[in-house]
Amino acid sequence: MNEVTDALAPIQDGFRAENCFLFGPSSVGKTTVAKAAVRELRQEVLDVPHAYVNCWQDYTRNAVLEQLARDLVGAALPRSSSTGRLIDLITDNLNGPGVVILDEADQLRGTEVLYDLHEIRGLSWIGIANREVDLLADLDDRVTSRISVAYRVRFDTYSEDAITEILSRRAREGLGPGAVDEDVLARIARLSEGDARQAIAALRVAARMATREGLSVIPARLVKDAVANAEREVRQKTISKLNDHQRVLYEVLAEEDGLIQKELYARYEEAHPDPVTLRYLRENHLPKLEHYNLVDVDLVLVNGCEFPHHRMAQPVSPDYFESAYF
Numbered sequence: 649m650n651e652v653t654d655a656l657a658p659i660q661d662g663f664r665a666e667n668c669f670l671f672g673p674s675s676v677g678k679t680t681v682a683k684a685a686v687r688e689l690r691q692e693v694l695d696v697p698h699a700y701v702n703c704w705q706d707y708t709r710n711a712v713l714e715q716l717a718r719d720l721v722g723a724a725l726p727r728s729s730s731t732g733r734l735i736d737l738i739t740d741n742l743n744g745p746g747v748v749i750l751d752e753a754d755q756l757r758g759t760e761v762l763y764d765l766h767e768i769r770g771l772s773w774i775g776i777a778n779r780e781v782d783l784l785a786d787l788d789d790r791v792t793s794r795i796s797v798a799y800r801v802r803f804d805t806y807s808e809d810a811i812t813e814i815l816s817r818r819a820r821e822g823l824g825p826g827a828v829d830e831d832v833l834a835r836i837a838r839l840s841e842g843d844a845r846q847a848i849a850a851l852r853v854a855a856r857m858a859t860r861e862g863l864s865v866i867p868a869r870l871v872k873d874a875v876a877n878a879e880r881e882v883r884q885k886t887i888s889k890l891n892d893h894q895r896v897l898y899e900v901l902a903e904e905d906g907l908i909q910k911e912l913y914a915r916y917e918e919a920h921p922d923p924v925t926l927r928y929l930r931e932n933h934l935p936k937l938e939h940y941n942l943v944d945v946d947l948v949l950v951n952g953c954e955f956p957h958h959r960m961a962q963p964v965s966p967d968y969f970e971s972a973y974f
C-alpha cells in the first residue's frame with residue numbers, strides 16, 4: 649500500500665505519477681490495494697482524474713480507450729470512435745495529472761495502449777497481473793526505453809493469521825460483536841488455504857447457514873460445509889467472468905478426463921469460430937484458468953517426451969476435510 653501511495657505522490661504536487669505494476673497470486677489484495685490507494689489520493693486531491701479498467705472484459709485497445717474517455721474526461725462518446733479520436737478526446741480534455749488502474753492487464757490483446765497512455769500528458773497507470781510478465785515486452789524497444797515502471801510490487805499469499813485478522817474485522821463490521829468466535833474464524837482461515845476471497849465467502853455462507861437455523865452465533869460444526877459451499881460459489885462467479893476462448897477450453901476439459909495441450913488446442917480450434925494461436929492460448933488463456941484454480945496442469949510422458957497436460961481442477965467436497973490432515 650505504501651509503495652503504491654509513493655508512486656502516486658507526485659500527483660499531489662501537480663506532476664505525473666510513476667507507473668507501477670502489482671503482481672501475485674489470486675485473492676491477495678492487488679485490486680483492493682490499487683483502488684484503496686487511488687481512493688486515498690482522492691481524499692488529498694479532490695477531482696483527480698481517475699479510471700478503472702478491467703482488461704479481462706475490455707481487452708482491446710479501443711475498449712480500454714473508450715473506458716478512459718468516459719471515466720477520465722466524462723466524454724459522451726459517438727458510436728465506434730476511432731483510436732485517434734479517442735486519444736484526442738482524452739488529451740484535449742484531461743484536467744491535470746491522472747491515474748488509471750489497468751486490472752487483469754495480462755488479458756490485454758496487445759500492449760500498444762500502454763504507449764497511448766504514455767503519450768497522454770500527465771497520465772500514469774497501475775497495472776495488475778498474476779505473474780511478473782513484462783507488460784512492455786511487445787512494444788518497440790524505442791518506445792519501452794521511454795516508458796518506465798518505477799515500482800514493481802509483489803504480493804504474497806496471506807498467512808492463516810492474516811486471513812483470520814481480515815475475517816475478524818469483517819465479522820465485527822458485518823455481523824456485529826460476538827457473532828463468531830476467534831477459533832471458528834481461524835478454522836475458516838485454515839480450510840481456505842490462504843485465499844482471502846474464499847475465506848470471506850465462507851464466513852458469509854456460514855453466517856447465512858447459522859441464521860437459517862435461528863442461531864445468533866456461528867457454531868464450529870458449520871465451517872466445513874460453509875467452506876465447501878463458498879468454494880463452489882467463488883468458482884461459479886469466476887466461470888461467469890471467463891471470455892469465450894477460456895469458456896470453450898473449460899467446457900472441453902469438463903467433458904474430458906484431461907488432455908495434453910496439443911489435443912486441447914485441436915478441440916478448442918474446432919469449437920471456437922475465431923480461434924487464437926496455440927502460443928497465445930498457452931501464454932494467455934491457460935495461465936488465467938490456472939490462476940483462478942479452474943484448471944490444473946502437470947507434465948505427462950508420451951513416447952519418452954514430456955507434454956503439458958491439463959485437467960479440470962476438482963472442486964473440494966466436504967469429505968476432503970475429513971482427512972487426517974485437518
Ligand SMILES: Nc1ncnc2c1ncn2[C@@H]1O[C@H](COP(=O)(O)OP(=O)(O)OP(=O)(O)O)[C@@H](O)[C@H]1O
Pocket residue numbers: 672673674675676677678679680681778814844845848
Ligand atoms: N488486506 C486485506 N484486508 C481486507 N480484505 C482484504 C485484504 N486483502 C484482500 N481482501 C479481500 O479479499 C478479496 C480478494 O482481494 P482482491 O480482489 O483485492 O484480490 P486480487 O489480488 O485482486 O485477486 P485476483 O488476482 O483474483 O483478482 C476481496 O474481497 C478483498 O476485499
Ligand SMILES: [Mg+2]
Pocket residue numbers: 678679680751
Ligand atoms: Mg483482482
